[in-house]
Amino acid sequence: MQWRSRFLIAFLLAVSSVFVQAQAGPGPGQSSPAHPTSTPYTGDLSRFDYPERDARLQPQRILSLLGVRAGSSVADIGAGGGWMTVRAAQRVGSDGVVFAEDINPEAIKTIRERAEREHLPQIRTVLGVPDDPKLPPDSVDAVVILDAYHEIAHANLLLRNLIPALRPGAKLGIIDRNGNGANHGLDEAIVVREVTDAGFRQVGRYDFVKADREDYFLVFERD
Numbered sequence: 001m002q003w004r005s006r007f008l009i010a011f012l013l014a015v016s017s018v019f020v021q022a023q024a025g026p027g028p029g030q031s032s033p034a035h036p037t038s039t040p041y042t043g044d045l046s047r048f049d050y051p052e053r054d055a056r057l058q059p060q061r062i063l064s065l066l067g068v069r070a071g072s073s074v075a076d077i078g079a080g081g082g083w084m085t086v087r088a089a090q091r092v093g094s095d096g097v098v099f100a101e102d103i104n105p106e107a108i109k110t111i112r113e114r115a116e117r118e119h120l121p122q123i124r125t126v127l128g129v130p131d132d133p134k135l136p137p138d139s140v141d142a143v144v145i146l147d148a149y150h151e152i153a154h155a156n157l158l159l160r161n162l163i164p165a166l167r168p169g170a171k172l173g174i175i176d177r178n179g180n181g182a183n184h185g186l187d188e189a190i191v192v193r194e195v196t197d198a199g200f201r202q203v204g205r206y207d208f209v210k211a212d213r214e215d216y217f218l219v220f221e222r223d
Contacts, residue, residue: 099139
């Protein structure tokens with residue numbers, strides 16, 4: 001019977017510990033996700049390079065509205081297979097820089113190989129973490145988050161960790177689609193609220209990306 005008593009005490013202590021941790025909430029520096037998020041895509045990255053995508057998303061117009069020109073420094077956050085990265089690199093030219101950031105090591109490897117194959121030395125890959133893009137301080141004139149914001153669980157932390165990398169007047173562009181967070185889209189009003197709460201102000205809104213008008217393009221600057 002004594003071993004049963006010891007087992008019962010150990011079990012109750014374990015349950016109590018789990019309960020206390022659950023009540024304590026997220027770890028230091030984190031908050032609970034404000035909305036459901038989608039699982040980041042880890043499949044075939046080449047699927048995003050279909051020929052019609054340029055006509056549907058109009059990347060050159062996106063880059064123009066973010067003020068990207070020859071010599072600019074751009075960060076592509078959640079770069080995936082590098083579709084937007086390559087187009088930004090071609091626009092900034094040899095005097096510019098494009099930071100291709102992703103939390104997926106396979107994506108980083110794919111982009112690095114692609115940059116070598118397509119002779120784009122201005123592309124620099126950055127392996128970030130979910131709450132921090134790990135960009136160098138004072139390094140970028142424009143940031144693009146294309147179809148990836150709905151995968152960010154703690155957007156407030158990521159955006160605050162992004163701020164030191166922004167140069168004066170830098171613009172943040174977010175392209176996504178309306179959804180509930182878990183279905184690879186997030187309601188526009190939620191995005192605006194989260195980004196403004198993180199210290200940005202909205203300076204533009206467009207819906208020319210894709211013809212279904214479910215997608216939106218939001219532009220922000222530091223507040």
